[in-house]
Amino acid sequence: xKKTTWSGGDSEQIYIFPENSxxxxxxxxxxxxxxxxxxxxxxxxxxxxxxxxxxxxxxxRLEIDGHGYKMTPRETINFKxxxxxxxxxxxxxxxxxxxxxxxxxxxxxxELQPGEFxxxxxxxxxxxxxxxxxxxxxxxxxxxxxxxGDLLTVDSSVNQARLKMMSEKVxxxxxxxxxxxxxx
Numbered sequence: 001x002k003k004t005t006w007s008g009g010d011s012e013q014i015y016i017f018p019e020n021s022x023x024x025x026x027x028x029x030x031x032x033x034x035x036x037x038x039x040x041x042x043x044x045x046x047x048x049x050x051x052x053x054x055x056x057x058x059x060x061r062l063e064i065d066g067h068g069y070k071m072t073p074r075e076t077i078n079f080k081x082x083x084x085x086x087x088x089x090x091x092x093x094x095x096x097x098x099x100x101x102x103x104x105x106x107x108x109x110x111e112l113q114p115g116e117f118x119x120x121x122x123x124x125x126x127x128x129x130x131x132x133x134x135x136x137x138x139x140x141x142x143x144x145x146x147x148x149g150d151l152l153t154v155d156s157s158v159n160q161a162r163l164k165m166m167s168e169k170v171x172x173x174x175x176x177x178x179x180x181x182x183x184x
Contacts, residue, residue, distance in 0.1 A: 002023075004023070006045050008037050008038060008042025008043070008044070008087065009035060009038035009039065009042070010035070011033045011095070012033060012036075013032075014032040014034060015032045015127065015153075016030075016031045017029050017031070026047060026048070026050065026099060027099070028097070029098075029099055029100040030099065030103055030178065031096070032094070032096055032129065032151075032176060034092060034093075034129075034131075035093045036091075036092055037060070037087055037092070037093065039090070040088065040089070040090065041087070041088050042086070042088075043084070043085065043086050043087075044085040044086075046081065046082060046084075047081035047097075048081070049081075049082070050097050051081075051097070052079055052081055052095060052096065052098070053076055053077075053078050053095070053096040053107050054071075054076065054077050054079070054093055055074065055075070055094040055096075055107050056071035056073055056075050056076075057073055057092040057093055057109075058089065058091025058092055058093070059091070060088065060093070061087070061088040062085060062088075063087075064079050064084070064085050094107065094109075094131075094174050103179070103180050104178070104180075104181060105177065106176075106177045107174065107175070108177075110173040110174075110175055111170065111171070111173075112165070115166075115168065116166070117165060117166035117167075118165050119164045124177060124178060124179045125155050125177070125178040125179070126153075126154045126155075126176070127178070128146075128154070128165070128173050128175055129174040130146045130150045130151075130152075130172075131148070131173060131174055132170070132171060133148060133167055133171030133172065134146065134147050134167065134169070135165050135166060136166055136167065137152060137164070138164040138165075139154075146165075
């Protein structure tokens with residue numbers, strides 16, 4: 001993973017699309033990253049025309065354009081990167097940045113207990129980031145072991161099957177669902 005430093009900590013890029021995009025140049029359709037926020041009070045980086053989804057992994061307090069929000073773990077909030085955002089608290093957060101406004105995104109934190117599994121029918125483009133633990137992923141065409149920090153990409157145009165994820169230990173996943181709006 002590519003690591004960048006910002007005024008409040010560092011950010012590990014998990015994925016960027018298109019893959020030859022440059023985050024610093026801002027020429028990406030979307031990007032996922034895991035941020036470490038190291039300062040007690042930090043101002044987020046200003047960027048033009050980028051929509052953000054911030055998922056707190058640890059508790060934070062955000063102030064967006066003067067409005068306060070207490071963030072509990074697994075909670076998400078949407079804002080634009082050109083808004084003034086102050087973050088209070090130290091910890092980790094999962095970030096989705098959208099540079100192409102035709103994408104619709106949802107982010108969900110999932111925790112599976114030992115022996116528990118999820119089965120999902122893939123209906124658009126899904127990304128599964130394994131935040132904690134290891135798991136087995138099954139689909140009609142493959143069986144794969146995922147390790148902490150791995151990203152699994154599943155595209156409904158290729159995979160019309162059901163996906164099954166399971167583990168013998170507790171695992172934590174972040175699922176990002178992307179849908180691109182059709183041009184009219």
